[in-house]
Amino acid sequence: MNTLQPVEEIKQIQEGNILMPKGFKASGAHAGLRYSKKDIGIIYTETAASSAAVYTQNVVQAAPINVTKDSIAVTGKLHGIVVNSACANACTGEQGLKDAIEMRKLAAQKFGLEDHSFAVASTGVIGEFMEMDKIKNGIDLLEPTDTAEAAEDFGTAILTTDIVTKSCGYETVIDGKCVKMGGAAKGSGMIHPNMATMLGFITTDAVIEPNDLQEALSSITNDTFNQITVDGDCSTNDMVLVLANGAARNEPLTNTHPEWSVFLELLKQTAENLAKQIAKDGEGATKLIEVNVHGMNSKQDSQMMAKTIVGSNLVKTAAFGADANWGRIIAAMGRSGVGFQPEQTTISFGEIIVLKDGEPIQFSEEDVKAYLENESIIINVYLKDGNESGTAWGCDLTYDYVKINGSYRS
Missing domain, CATH: 3.10.20.340 (ArgJ beta chain, C-terminal domain)
Known part of the structure; x- marks a missing residue:
């Protein structure tokens, strides 16, 4: 297998964000789960995207993780993810699972899609039930666009004790095509991965099948997200999700592709950037x-x-x-x-x-x-x-x- 390519072949885009790759849209809104700040967000791609994820290694795992695993297991492809802050929907039993499933259904219905077309993520207080009337109203308010403002709205909606939003963007050339990758994350406390209260979302317009994308994500996680710590605690909700919608039209990436190492480095740099932003924004941190x-x-x-x-x-x-x-x-x-x-x-x-x-x-x-x-x-x-x-x-x-x-x- 090829080694990772030199850093200089990957270009970081200043002000890059989750919507930098072609074909992705996002939105964030105030559903009322928090007093005044945006608290529900969505990432959407009209073209189904190959999907891969890694999750918290905590034995206690929140309902949204189980629902996301279920969605990805169907076809390996998603049209997006809906995320809320303020409530983790963890340790909430059967009702919590029903609420996460309903949240997924509401997001999918908004775009006329099957339920398994969406993943779900939640972050916030453990042991409190979702206010589903507010979730429904919040999803109704979401109107995804591909603007920088929409990316910022999404980044704001997923925060808890974070001080700042976290985003980045990179691009490179594969098969003569410009391939872009963007990221957004939240995380400030309860950070000690194997994974953290960390959520990370990465989008790319690269062409890659779900199994190959999972191989790529799994191969870089230990060197990036799993190497940060804020306070030694490991959350119940941690998740990193990667969506690849193929809009760049490169040849399908596999570990035998001559530029596989290029894609791995692109993914690694994106993940490391987000991981370091999370560590820097640790609760109360100054350094x-x-x-x-x-x-x-x-x-x-x-x-x-x-x-x-x-x-x-x-x-x-x-x-x-x-x-x-x-x-x-x-x-x-x-x-x-x-x-x-x-x-x-x-x-x-x-x-x-x-x-x-x-x-x-x-x-x-x-x-x-x-x-x-x-x-x-x-x-x-x-x-x-x-x-x-x-x-x-x-x-x-x-x-x-x-x-x-x-x-x-x-």
Whole structure:
């Protein structure tokens, strides 16, 4: 199989969004589930799109996940997804399942389609029932268009405690055709994937069959969405859904296509961009933290260690306080479940080395503090056990995280 293509062959589009690929429309509206903000949204494509999804690994899974799995299982193709915020429709029993099925039906009927043509996603408070009269009225208000405003309306409608909407867009050339990909996501707290309270939606106009699209999504998830953490909690509703409607008219993509690696890189960059935006917008966060672990025997071990470091509350609070406390980093490494040689460990904040080959060295506290006061900081760990590397993303832990989650239902 081809390796992933160089980054420079993929072009990021400034102000790119979920509607950048041809043939997709979206809308967002205020159904009354929230006090005043938009709280219901839809993505729609007239041409049925190949579909692929990955879901939370929490044993407790919300009703919309089961309904989405059912929709994709029918033909592997969807015309869109309807999403609500404010209510997770999780741990709501038979009534919750009926409500998710009804929500799917209402969206499909709006476009004269069969029920299984739509997926469903919900996010918000667990254990509360859907207000289906408001859901119905909200779906009636949705009028999908392909404008930037429509993309923003959708992005706003899916937020909970998020501060900002999250979107991106990329393009590349496959078979001489311009293939575009756009993304939208929400996520701020309860983020510790294997998956997170994270919802991610990706659209593309590439031609690809559902099974091949699922292979592509599954292959890049562990390096992107599953490498972020905000607070160590794993939600009941996490989902990433990819829709490919084929409007670019390239030759069908499979893992034997000569430009398969191009598509994988396109998907990987889109997913990584959304994942990093989620990590940066962690509840109360002021900083994005990237941890890179180099020199291990396996990529899996590298990723596990990186995620343990970035998920450590002590590391996160040190980042918040701009404290060059590298002892917290190596302590997190030691409990990561990954074997390594502490006496051969080097740690740096950005390019400032604070531990070299297991020995503390003199460094400028003022320089490290100044570096750690940036909005984005990088922690590098260098080992000598192998040639594999792994990266994870997270955020600092602030006073506001407690404030937000202490009154989440208020």
